[in-house]
Each structure stands twice: as C-alpha cells, then as structure tokens.
Amino acid sequence: MKFNLYIKYGLLSIGILTASISCTNLEIEASDSIVSKESTDGGFTGLADPASSLSDLYNKVGGDFQTQENMYALEQVTTDELLIPTRGTDWGDNGVWRQLHTHTWTSSHLFIKNAWNALNQNVFRATEIIESNPSAQVLAEAKFLRAFNMFFVMDLFGSVPFREVDEGPSINPKVLSRTEAYTFIETDLTDAMADLANGSPGTANTSKATKAAAHFLIAKLYLNAHIYNGSGTPDNADMQKVIDAVDAIKALGFDIQSGYFQIFEPTDDSETILHLNSEVAARIWNTLHYNQNSPDNTGGGWNGFSTLADFYDTFVGDPNSNYVGDGQEERRGFVPDATTANDQNLGIGYGFLINQQYDSDGSALKNRQGGPLSFSKEIASLVGNSEETGMRVIKYHPFDPTDTDNQNNSFRKHQIIYRYADAHLMKAEAIMRMGGDPTALVNELRAKRADTPALPSVTEDILLEERGRELYIEFWRRNDLVRFGKFTAPWSLKEVSGDTKVNLFPIPETALLSNPNLIQNEGY
Known part of the structure; x- marks a missing residue:
C-alpha cells in the first residue's frame, strides 16, 4: 500500500538517509553538476518532445515539494511555526530536525543538499525545453517553471549556478549573483507573460503556469527586492509593482473566499492560484498520532x-x-470533543490540535501505552519527550468530501503554493512599506474569516503575525521572517541565531567541489 511506503519513508528511511549527516560526505554526484545526456556528446540537439518533457517537469516539481524533508523542511521547520521534538527514539534522526529548529545546520546537511540539487536540476531541465524550439505556450510555461525554481535557489542560497544546454561536463557552470538571478527571473516572467493562459479560479485551471501565477511570482520578487539587492530599504517603485501585480490577479477573477479550511480541499475555490500535483499525505500524517486514522488509512x-x-x-x-x-x-x-466528534470528519480536527483527542464515535483516544491521548501545549525540551508532547497542526484533512468511498483520499494531489489571500496581504504590506495604512486591507481579509474580529490598527509586527495566521505551513514563513528581520530572533527552544548569515543556507560541499566557480556563503 502507498501508505506503508510513506510510513517507511517518514519513520524509518529518514534515519538511514540522514545517517550521513554525522560525517562529511564529499562524494560528487551526477546531480551536483547538472549534466544531461543531450549536453555531453557533440552538443545539444534539442529534446524530441518538449511538451512531454514539460509535463514531466511539472511532475518532478510536484514531487520535490510533497515530502516533509528538503524544501518543506527548509521553508517551515526552520521557523517558529513547526518543531519536531524527539519522542523517545522517534524522530531523533541524528539531529537533522533539531539542527533546523536551532539554526545550527552545516553545509553537509542532507536536506540542504537535496533541495539545492532538485531546484538546480529543474532549472536545467526547463532550459532544455526552452532551447528545443517548443510551441509558444510550452516555451512560456517552461520559462515560468525556470523562474519558479530559480526563485527558490536565489531566495534560499543567494548564488545560482547556470549551465547552458550545449556545455559539457568539462565546463564549470557560470554563477549568477543574487542580483543577476533576480534580473534573470524577472526577464523570464516578463517574456513568458504574453503566451501564458490567463488563469482563473477552479482546480482545472490552477495546476499549470498562467498569467495569474506569473503575476504572483512577480509580486513576490518585487516585495523581497530590497532583500535580494542588499539595500535593506524597500523602494516605492518596487512596492507599486507589487500592488499592480496583485490587482492584475484580482482582475482575472481571484478573490478571498469564505470558509477557510474548505480552500485546502481538492474542490474549486476562488483563492488557489497555483497548486502542485503533490500528494498531501505528508502534510496530514506527519503531525497526527499513531492512533489517529481514517477509513482509508487505518495505520x-x-x-x-x-x-x-x-x-x-x-x-x-x-x-x-x-x-x-x-x-x-x-x-x-x-478539536471535536466527545459530543461533536461524530459530526466532524472522522474525529480528527482542523488547524491546531491540543488536549484530549477523540475518535469518530466520540470515545477518547489513547496513546500506545493506554493512557489519554492528550496533546500538550508546551514543549519543554527538544529531546526526551512523550508521545503526546506538542500541539499538532493540520490544514489538509484526511477526509476528502469529494471521495464518498474513502478510497485513498489522503494521497490526493492538490498542494497549494500560490493563494490569493497571500497576494492580498502582499498588497497590504506594499502599501505599508510605502508609508500607507494597511489596516483596511487586512481587515477585509479578516472579515472573510469567521469569528475573526477587525483589528484597530496594523503595525509591521501585527502584519507579520497576520501572515502567519493566514498562511501557516504553506511554504512562506521563512521568507516572511527574513523579510521582516525576524528569522534570527529567539523563539521557544531556539536562542538568537547569532548573526544574519543564517538568512542564507550554505552551498552544499558537493556543489563547491563540482563547480569551482561557486563561493561559499559568508559564515559557513
């Protein structure tokens, strides 16, 4: 069963895979130099079927973002939103999760290396499609996907290696500085815009690159421009471009939707701008206790x-x-209690799960030792915890209302990456950074969220909190904390990170060995 594969990956294989973290692995892999067959003998002659290669690339990107390691770990586990406490021997994994929480990673961290390799491979594969004389639409979508992946390389690592398709393994890829990568991404998105489909709300329209998705990425690019160019001060012209991009998304029909958790069901909504064909199982099962299950996943x-x-x-x-x-x-x-569990999707709640948990018949769940399954609010230590230590957080639910037979629903492929509420808050932030008042826009969003009172005013700190409340575990918390100057701040079981070096991850050691043009980031 697919679930059993996930269990092995989630609880057993991580320990095996991450064992190499305890020592330095300097072996150079083929993925580190990002060379394809087409570029190694006699020059690049083009892909035989660019459209098919584009489809493969969409699937590759979806796979890269569906696991609990690598991209998700770097973007979320390094923040104040998530912590994986070691419970007995479970989730010890040679300390890889604790290193992310405490910002004590090194250039040999496996998740850092894997994210680097995956993103750079995707950039190269997109370039192959672009250089294979594809149709206008395939070209535009490939340029978007190249920009999508290069954005994360630039954001996470700063420098971006770039290999031309006709360069063989004897040529070391050139390295784009952060500002050069910024311009490269901006150009790709600008060039792609005219030939992309407009995009509109609905699951059939949001799994591919569209004008709406390109506008969203452009807004992210300009909102963070002062971080990427090193000025530290937002430029009003960039902030106006953020506003213009968000307005362009709304003009395509996207808007804030009432009914928050319904957005994360695989049904139509007005908010999803881009979803990946990523299984959401890891977002569900990595947080729930062993004794919390669903009809299609009794494990x-x-x-x-x-x-x-x-x-x-x-x-x-x-x-x-x-x-x-x-x-x-x-x-x-x-959290459904004893009187409401039978009415609320299998007994498993939504959002933040704290205190006693219940089964779908209203009976109190127990841990594996027979005691109450009651999740504690506080986590006293990174190690030495019980099975019930720590509140759990879940947005994607194991119950899929579209699957009345409960057949494999928790492995549906519908993971949201770009959402209109995020764009709406980006516009509010741009207004604030231009000296305006973002309160009305923030309250417009809050008015769509039930039992969420309006705020009397919105400061920078409150806006960061609001982004957390709206967008938790959606891949953007690290980016937000860096932009607001809070990524190095202390939080529970994490001291001050020391200096801003951790705002960038280290370039993996294997990448430095395979490409002498790369220079390690400061502080590593």
Whole structure:
C-alpha cells in the first residue's frame, strides 16, 4: 500500500538517509553538476518532445515539494511555526530536525543538499525545453517553471549556478549573483507573460503556469527586492509593482473566499492560484498520532510535526483549549470533543490540535501505552519527550468530501503554493512599506474569516503575525521572517541565531567541489 511506503519513508528511511549527516560526505554526484545526456556528446540537439518533457517537469516539481524533508523542511521547520521534538527514539534522526529548529545546520546537511540539487536540476531541465524550439505556450510555461525554481535557489542560497544546454561536463557552470538571478527571473516572467493562459479560479485551471501565477511570482520578487539587492530599504517603485501585480490577479477573477479550511480541499475555490500535483499525505500524517486514522488509512499518523505555543497564542481564542466553541477564530480550527466528534470528519480536527483527542464515535483516544491521548501545549525540551508532547497542526484533512468511498483520499494531489489571500496581504504590506495604512486591507481579509474580529490598527509586527495566521505551513514563513528581520530572533527552544548569515543556507560541499566557480556563503 502507498501508505506503508510513506510510513517507511517518514519513520524509518529518514534515519538511514540522514545517517550521513554525522560525517562529511564529499562524494560528487551526477546531480551536483547538472549534466544531461543531450549536453555531453557533440552538443545539444534539442529534446524530441518538449511538451512531454514539460509535463514531466511539472511532475518532478510536484514531487520535490510533497515530502516533509528538503524544501518543506527548509521553508517551515526552520521557523517558529513547526518543531519536531524527539519522542523517545522517534524522530531523533541524528539531529537533522533539531539542527533546523536551532539554526545550527552545516553545509553537509542532507536536506540542504537535496533541495539545492532538485531546484538546480529543474532549472536545467526547463532550459532544455526552452532551447528545443517548443510551441509558444510550452516555451512560456517552461520559462515560468525556470523562474519558479530559480526563485527558490536565489531566495534560499543567494548564488545560482547556470549551465547552458550545449556545455559539457568539462565546463564549470557560470554563477549568477543574487542580483543577476533576480534580473534573470524577472526577464523570464516578463517574456513568458504574453503566451501564458490567463488563469482563473477552479482546480482545472490552477495546476499549470498562467498569467495569474506569473503575476504572483512577480509580486513576490518585487516585495523581497530590497532583500535580494542588499539595500535593506524597500523602494516605492518596487512596492507599486507589487500592488499592480496583485490587482492584475484580482482582475482575472481571484478573490478571498469564505470558509477557510474548505480552500485546502481538492474542490474549486476562488483563492488557489497555483497548486502542485503533490500528494498531501505528508502534510496530514506527519503531525497526527499513531492512533489517529481514517477509513482509508487505518495505520494512523507518524507522530512527528508539532507547533509552538507562542505561535498558537497569536490567534484569537482560549489560550489553553481549542475545542468546538472555545471562542477561537476560524483559522485556528477546532478539536471535536466527545459530543461533536461524530459530526466532524472522522474525529480528527482542523488547524491546531491540543488536549484530549477523540475518535469518530466520540470515545477518547489513547496513546500506545493506554493512557489519554492528550496533546500538550508546551514543549519543554527538544529531546526526551512523550508521545503526546506538542500541539499538532493540520490544514489538509484526511477526509476528502469529494471521495464518498474513502478510497485513498489522503494521497490526493492538490498542494497549494500560490493563494490569493497571500497576494492580498502582499498588497497590504506594499502599501505599508510605502508609508500607507494597511489596516483596511487586512481587515477585509479578516472579515472573510469567521469569528475573526477587525483589528484597530496594523503595525509591521501585527502584519507579520497576520501572515502567519493566514498562511501557516504553506511554504512562506521563512521568507516572511527574513523579510521582516525576524528569522534570527529567539523563539521557544531556539536562542538568537547569532548573526544574519543564517538568512542564507550554505552551498552544499558537493556543489563547491563540482563547480569551482561557486563561493561559499559568508559564515559557513
């Protein structure tokens, strides 16, 4: 069963794969130099079927973003939203998760190396498609995908290696500086725009590159421009471009939707701009306890990912409970209690799961030792924890309302990467950074979220909190914390990171060995 494969990957294989972290692995792999067959003998002659290669690339990107390691780990586990406490021997994994939380990673960290290789491979594959004389639409989509992947290389690592398709393994790829990569991405998106489909709300329209997706990435690019160019000061012209890009997305029909958790179901909504063909199983099962299951997955969860009390406390509601009717805002979700579990999707709640958990018949769940399955709010230590330590956080639910037979629904491929609420908050931030008041725009979003009162005013700190409340575990928290100057700040079980060197990850050692043109980031 597919679930069993995930269990092995989630709980067993990580320990095997990450064993190499404890020592330095300097072996150069083919992926480090990003060379394809077409570029190694006699020059590049073009791909036989660029459209088919484009489809393969979409699937490759979806696979890269579906796991709990690599991209998701770098973007989310390094932030104040997630912590994977070691429970007995579970989730120890030679310390790789703890290193991410405490910002003590090194250039040999496996997840850093894997993310680097995957993103750069995707950039090269997109370039192959672009240089194979494809149709105008295939060309435009390939340029978007190249920009999509290069954006994350630039954002995570700064420098971006770039190999031309006709360069063999004897040629070391040139290296784009962060500002050069920024311009490269901007050019790709600008060039692609005219030949991309417009894009419109609906699951049939949001799994491919569109004008709406390109406008979203352009908005991200300009919103972070002062980080990427090193000025540290937002430029009003860039902020206006953010506003213009968001307005262009809204003109295509996208808007904030009422009904928060319904957005993460594989059904039509007005918010999703781009979803990847990524299985969402890891977003579901890596947080749930072993004894929490669903009809199509009786094996239960993997009992790993938890959230921090301080992050939970930024939401409206009872600070020590999240049962139905605890006065919580919609985005914080709920835990079905003994009287409501049978009415609420299999007994598993939404959002933040704290305290006693219940089965679908209303009976109190137990841990593997027979005690109460009650998730604690506080996590006292990174190690030495019990099975119930830490609140759990879940947006994608194992119950799929479109699958009435409960057949493999938790492995549906519908992971949201770009969402209109994010764009809306980017516009609010751009207005704020131009000296305006973002309060009205923020409250426009909050008005669409049930039981979420308007804010009297919005400061920079409050806007960062609001982005966290709206976009938690959606791949953007690290980017936000860096832009707001808070990525090096202390949070629970993490001291001040020391200096801003951690705002960039180190270039993997294998990449430095395979390409002498690369220079390690400062501080590593």
